[in-house]
Amino acid sequence: MSIIKAEGIYKTYNETHVPVNALNGVDLQIEQGEFTAIVGPSGSGKTTLLNIIGGLDLPSKGNIFIEQTNLKDLSSKQLIDFRLHHIGFVFQAYNLIPVLTAKENTEFIMVLQKRPKKEREEKVKELLEAVGIGDKANHRPGQLSGGQQQRVAVARALASQPKYIIADEPTANLDSKSTHELLDLMADMNKKYQTTFIFATHDQRVMDKARRIVTLDDGKITSDETFDR
Amino acid sequence: MLAAIAWRNLWRNKLRSSVIFASITIGIIGAVITDGFMAGMTDQRADAAIANEVSNIQIHNPEYLLNQEIKYTIPDAEGMVTKIRGLSEVKGVSLRLKINAMAASANAGAGINLYGVQPDAERKVSNLHNLLVSGVYLKNDQRFPAVIGQKLAKKLNIGVGDKLIVTLTDTTGTITSGAYNVVGIYKTANDIFDESHVFVKRSDLSKLVGFPDTTGDEIAILLTNNEQTQQVVDKLNKLFAPMVKQKAILIQSWEQIQPLIKSMIDMMDYFSYLFLLIILAALAFAIINTMLMSVMERTREFGMLMALGMNRRKIFTMILTETIFLSIIGALLGLGISILIVNYYATHGFDLSSVARGMNYLGYSAQIFFRVNSQFYIMSMVLVVIIAMLSGISPAMKALKLQPATAIRENN
Ligand SMILES: Nc1ncnc2c1ncn2[C@@H]1O[C@H](COP(=O)(O)OP(=O)(O)OP(=O)(O)O)[C@@H](O)[C@H]1O
Ligand SMILES: [Mg+2]
Numbered sequence A: 001m002s003i004i005k006a007e008g009i010y011k012t013y014n015e016t017h018v019p020v021n022a023l024n025g026v027d028l029q030i031e032q033g034e035f036t037a038i039v040g041p042s043g044s045g046k047t048t049l050l051n052i053i054g055g056l057d058l059p060s061k062g063n064i065f066i067e068q069t070n071l072k073d074l075s076s077k078q079l080i081d082f083r084l085h086h087i088g089f090v091f092q093a094y095n096l097i098p099v100l101t102a103k104e105n106t107e108f109i110m111v112l113q114k115r116p117k118k119e120r121e122e123k124v125k126e127l128l129e130a131v132g133i134g135d136k137a138n139h140r141p142g143q144l145s146g147g148q149q150q151r152v153a154v155a156r157a158l159a160s161q162p163k164y165i166i167a168d169e170p171t172a173n174l175d176s177k178s179t180h181e182l183l184d185l186m187a188d189m190n191k192k193y194q195t196t197f198i199f200a201t202h203d204q205r206v207m208d209k210a211r212r213i214v215t216l217d218d219g220k221i222t223s224d225e226t227f228d229r
Numbered sequence B: 001m002l003a004a005i006a007w008r009n010l011w012r013n014k015l016r017s018s019v020i021f022a023s024i025t026i027g028i029i030g031a032v033i034t035d036g037f038m039a040g041m042t043d044q045r046a047d048a049a050i051a052n053e054v055s056n057i058q059i060h061n062p063e064y065l066l067n068q069e070i071k072y073t074i075p076d077a078e079g080m081v082t083k084i085r086g087l088s089e090v091k092g093v094s095l096r097l098k099i100n101a102m103a104a105s106a107n108a109g110a111g112i113n114l115y116g117v118q119p120d121a122e123r124k125v126s127n128l129h130n131l132l133v134s135g136v137y138l139k140n141d142q143r144f145p146a147v148i149g150q151k152l153a154k155k156l157n158i159g160v161g162d163k164l165i166v167t168l169t170d171t172t173g174t175i176t177s178g179a180y181n182v183v184g185i186y187k188t189a190n191d192i193f194d195e196s197h198v199f200v201k202r203s204d205l206s207k208l209v210g211f212p213d214t215t216g217d218e219i220a221i222l223l224t225n226n227e228q229t230q231q232v233v234d235k236l237n238k239l240f241a242p243m244v245k246q247k248a249i250l251i252q253s254w255e256q257i258q259p260l261i262k263s264m265i266d267m268m269d270y271f272s273y274l275f276l277l278i279i280l281a282a283l284a285f286a287i288i289n290t291m292l293m294s295v296m297e298r299t300r301e302f303g304m305l306m307a308l309g310m311n312r313r314k315i316f317t318m319i320l321t322e323t324i325f326l327s328i329i330g331a332l333l334g335l336g337i338s339i340l341i342v343n344y345y346a347t348h349g350f351d352l353s354s355v356a357r358g359m360n361y362l363g364y365s366a367q368i369f370f371r372v373n374s375q376f377y378i379m380s381m382v383l384v385v386i387i388a389m390l391s392g393i394s395p396a397m398k399a400l401k402l403q404p405a406t407a408i409r410e411n412n
Helices: A046-053 A076-086 A102-112 A117-130 A146-159 A176-193 A204-209 B002-010 B014-054 B062-067 B077-085 B119-125 B150-156 B191-196 B202-209 B226-239 B241-245 B259-297 B299-308 B312-348 B353-361 B374-400 B404-409
Strands: A004-013 A020-030 A035-039 A061-066 A087-090 A164-168 A196-200 A212-217 A220-226 B057-060 B090-104 B109-117 B132-135 B145-149 B163-169 B175-186 B197-201 B218-223 B250-253
Touching: A004 A046, A020 A046, A020 A220, A035 A046, A035 A176, A035 A204, A046 A164, A046 A196, A076 A087, A076 B299, A087 A146, A087 B299, A102 A117, A102 A146, A117 A146, A117 A176, A146 A164, A146 A176, A176 A196, A176 A204, B002 B312, B014 B218, B014 B259, B014 B312, B014 B374, B057 B062, B057 B226, B077 B090, B077 B218, B090 B119, B090 B150, B090 B202, B109 B119, B109 B150, B109 B163, B109 B191, B109 B202, B119 B218, B145 B150, B145 B191, B150 B175, B150 B191, B175 B202, B191 B197, B191 B353, B197 B202, B218 B226, B226 B241, B226 B250, B259 B299, B259 B312, B259 B374, B299 B312, B299 B404, B312 B374
Parallel strands: A035 A196, A035 A212, A087 A164, A164 A196, B109 B197, B145 B175
Antiparallel strands: A004 A020, A004 A061, A212 A220, B057 B218, B057 B250, B090 B109, B090 B163, B090 B218, B132 B175, B145 B197, B163 B175
């Protein structure tokens, strides 16, 4: 059974004078353990789709199931709780709480999940080592490079032990070396923890690492390819 | 962890936070100093009134209070005095013979209250013997001595060693005169009192009006502790219940005798709190503005926190906690500095000599010793926190209205 099943998703933004149809009937299934890139030109609806999959926004039409749960059936309060326990996020920028250290940022999500202190500490240590920030655990985001900050964000996303992690252009602000490192890291984590990753990107280097590439154009899926790597 | 984040967030924009700390600090200092000044002034007035003028409790024949005629004396006054002196709360009791009279020197005349007192007993009840500016206090072996206030001395243009002629109506209704030797001149902070209160020996005065020396129309009682005033009044009312019931005597506390002082104290209290509230209301707007700015600047951050799964209640709590920290720091600074200032002026006094003439005329001392009761400090702290919580609500609501998807997209 798929962990994500999107059926006939439409999204229209009505906030502007002219309504914008960002998604025009998207059907998509994601299986456990995938490492999938959503690609397409600017304005094609990548962010919109990821927001809907990530439970940050609701579709105007269509259903989105996370395993058995239809996100439509959740109240806004339940949706927040659902995100906390089941979905991990890595954003393009401003991922971290600036006043908390790398360690505290990673621990924070588990505090919200009310996990016991001992478990939190072990997990934080393990993950920061895994993403290669072990020696900078007590640095605040301002004292870390962009690539290091994104690594901490990945560690935090993993710390919540989500069903899947959503990453919207996680490498957009990084130079090519950091981009490679971050992608390798995510691929490693995907293998090591069997965590599903779905990311949106423009970047050819990122696409080269993906095992599945879903292409969007004008709010529709125009191709869906799988690679063996 | 929320509290830790809130605390650290305070220091993200140090200048902005410092401005708020400073405003709250100055506001609190203003309120506390005002209270210290006003409370010090009124308390001092009350203390002086008790020590020099009215003592804690007075007993009269109720008829005397209405007519001020000397025939309305207190029945069995000496017996009562002995009983009262036996009470443990009582520091001193004085039986006085109080008569309205005209005082005259060679140059001028004035209406006065003439008090016949027993020097030793009076010393234990009133502090006047410590407030002499020249001469000495009444003594038993002096011949027809009188102690007068400085204001009256000036008015009559007399000094120590001069003669004072008093004219009054005796028990038979005849107008008589007596001559006294001025032996001492006192000065309190209350000009009106100094102008009208003349003290002579009770034995001299009763002889002049034709009473035995055991008579009196006023019993003044000083207590060791002013707080016990009402308690002792109740006790005395029980002790002399038959006489009280027959309306032969009336027992009054200083608050009843000088209701103006009591209402001044209450009013000053009320004004202090009013002033504090006005200051805090002004501060509330500064706090709301600061927190709104701080929330707007962090739109993306709140979007991120909501996306991660931080619920609205926690975000609300975090912003409110920040607001409370912000104001508590300001309040603690303000209270700390205020306590130092109040303590300084509580011991050294705040000199108002330049306007002292007017102050004395109203019965107030020119040297104000600040006084702030701990209740006012506690209340200002509590009020600051309440105001901070109220001020935090609107910025927090603003943050709650954010939609995570839109907030994150903001100025991407
Ligand atoms: N909140 C919104 N209000 C109105 N229109 C929106 C909103 N969000 C997105 N859109 C529009 O919807 C369409 C899809 O936007 P989306 O951000 O999903 O594209 P994208 O593929 O992520 O683009 P990019 O590669 O530039 O990030 C665009 O035309 C965009 O202008
Ligand atoms: Mg996008």
